[in-house]
Amino acid sequence: MRAIGKSFPGVRALDGVSLTVAEGEVVALLGENGAGKSTLMNILAGVFKHYEGEIEIGGRVAHIHSPKDARRHGIAMIHQELNLVPELSIADNIFLGRERAILDRKAMEARTAELLRGLGLDLSPRRLIKQCKIAERQLIEVAKALSQNVRVLVMDEPTSALADAEVRRLYTVIRDLTGHGVAVIYISHRLEELEEIADRVVVLRDGAYIGERSEVDRDELIQMMAGRPLGELFPRADGGGSGEELLKVEGLSVPGEPGSGRTPLREISLSVRAGEIVGVAGLMGAGRSELLESIFGLHRPTAGSMSLGGRPYRPRRPKGAIRRGVALVAEDRKAQSLVLGNTIAFNASLPSLGRFLRFGTVDARREHRAVERQVNELRVKTPGTRFTVGNLSGGNQQKVVLAKWLLTSPSLILMDEPTRGIDVGAKAEIHALMSSLAAGGKGVLVASSELPELLAMCDRILVLCEGRITAEFSREQRPTQEAILEAAMARQKVTTL
Ligand SMILES: Nc1ncnc2c1ncn2[C@@H]1O[C@H](COP(=O)(O)OP(=O)(O)OP(=O)(O)O)[C@@H](O)[C@H]1O
Ligand SMILES: [Mg+2]
Incomplete structure (x- = not known):
């Protein structure tokens, strides 16, 4: 891509940015929120008709002004905001727009099943997207990209909703692709990932090319991205959490909904004190989101009880929860949180x-x-x-979702993957914010698939597995990532034996 420029009304999103990627190479694009990463890749994927500059594929000028143009040149993109159609099945989504090429439904479903298996997903190709969890949808987007004949694969934050084991699987897929000569452009805010998967890191800032490195030096990259020195990541060396009990959950059971893919919760007991940050860890499908949603009044429990600030708490709807000073920063901002x-x-x-x-x-x-x-x-x-x-x-x-809930001045704030898709600088700011909420006597219950984040920020960590709490660690116990992962897989291990 040579000297690419793009303007929106009032915003110069890209200015003279050039980028090359070789066959079999993984290039990471790094930059703060709003730096222009998605815009640059959307241009490559034909999302925008108009832009400045030129694109060359295999040494020849390629005119890419529509998704179809991009597809013809072997460019596939996994979008940051997942683009699947909720009402259609997985197989229909994967072959959307190409049904005519593959007339045979059976073949389509067989191919889908094969792709899903390759990504470790045990789902029926006929399952509707709306019944799939966010992490599953993210992997289905990957399957969709793989179903095409790709030369250049763009992944815009493919792992933001994935836990460790799923990220590993994705790496295997990427290595397999690059082994076959596919060029990969990879966008992620998780610097540890770049170290592992990227051959080269290109940094953008404010729509401009800043530089590139083939060695990942964390501090240097952060400096390049931010253009300013940053506050400490995870600014919470010693915990808090000696206040009054704020939330108490006792023996809470919530049924799963048939066909919705919702994990049932079984006899959950926990508490959150004022001034405390409590983490919820677990693998995909462990019930982390379901737990937060249930406390927020989105699902009906069939057993158990809750109290808030010493008074019975039985929210039938989010409205009731909000009235009692509870806020939920949801995982899926597009569907649940923003107009x-x-x-x-x-x-x-x-x-x-x-x-x-x-x-x-x-x-x-x-x-x-x-x-x-x-x-x-x-x-x-x-x-x-x-x-x-x-x-x-x-x-x-x-960040707007966060702002919206902070404006309600909640006393208990439930956060589901609060730093998903957030750049390192802003991440440090959100961590500082969590600390200051706790220091101000609020209770924070946070689900995250980033274990380092939980380990650094939380006074206690609860581990969920298949809808049950399988372990609890306090900060003093200094749990390791391994110990948490083991608890997160406890029951699965037993079932496979
Ligand atoms: N359709 C649009 N209309 C107006 N402005 C836009 C549009 N799309 C993007 N922008 C602006 O262009 C800039 C670059 O956005 P872009 O989405 O490329 O950032 P990004 O690097 O992908 O950030 P993030 O890490 O948050 O995903 C931002 O200031 C954004 O507000
Ligand atoms: Mg983006």
């Missing part, structure tokens, strides 16, 4: 509008000021709070 066609201000103030009421109408000035402050504090990269959320970069959308 993409609306502004930042609209989205951010939605659940807290009651705070800005004066004489029965919304005090727009106060609302605007509060949103502005929160958005600035989280360093959302945007021309203003009237900007459409759907046009923000992925990581900045995630």
Whole structure:
């Protein structure tokens, strides 16, 4: 890609960026939220009709102005915001737009099953996407890309929802592809991954090419990306957590919904104190999201009880949870958390509008000021709070979700993968924010598939496996990643023996 430029109204997203990738090479694209990574790759994948500069494939100029052009040149992309159609089956999604090439349904489903197996997914090709979990959808996107005859594979944060074991499997797939000469461009905010998988790292900042390295030197890369020295990652050497008991869950059981892929919860007991950060670890399908959602009133328990601040707590709907000062930063921002066609201000103030009421109408000035402050504090990269959320970069959308819930001033904040898709600089800021929430006497219950994050941030870590708590570690016990993983796989081991 040579001297690529792209402007949106009010935003110069890319300016004279060049990028090369060789056959069999893995090039990582690194940069802060909003740096222009997805835009550059969307141009390669034919998402945009208009841009400046030139693309060459195999030494020849390639005119790429539509997804079809890209496909013809063997370019496949796994999008950051997953692009699958929820109402269609896995097989239909994988072959979407190409059904005519493969008339035979049976062949289509057989090929899908084969691709899924290769990625370690034990799912029926006929399963609907809406019944699949986020991590599964991410792997289905990978399967879709692999189903095409690819020469250049672009992966825009393919692992943001994956746990360690699934990431390993993906690496095996990537190595197999590069072994066959496929060129891979890989976007990730997890620097440890780049060390392992990338041959070369290219850094973008504010839409410009900054430089590249073939050795991953963490501090140097962070400096290149941010253009400024950064605060400490995981700023929480010693814990807190000696306050009053805030949330108590006793023997909570929540049924799974047939066909929805929802993991049932079995006899969960836990507590969160004021000032405490409690982590929830587990593999894909362990029930982490289901647990947070149940506490937020999204599912009906069939047994057990909860109390909040010493009073019985039985939310039938999120509304009831919000009223009691509980907030959930959900995992799937696109589906659960944002109205993409609306502004930042609209989205951010939605659940807290009651705070800005004066004489029965919304005090727009106060609302605007509060949103502005929160958005600035989280360093959302945007021309203003009237900007459409759907046009923000992925990581900045995630920050808007955080801003929205922080504006409700919750006493208990539930976070499901809060740093998913967030760059290292912003990650440090979100960690600092979690610490300061806890220091301010709030309770934080956080599910994450990044174990280093949980180990550094949490006073206690609960491990879930198949809907049950299989272990609990306190900070003083200094648990290792291995110990947590072992607990996370406890029951699966027994069943395979
Ligand atoms: N359709 C659009 N309309 C207006 N602005 C846009 C649009 N798409 C992207 N932008 C802007 O272009 C810039 C680059 O965004 P891009 O999505 O490429 O960032 P990114 O590097 O992928 O970030 P992240 O790590 O958060 O995914 C951002 O300022 C974003 O707001
Ligand atoms: Mg992006």
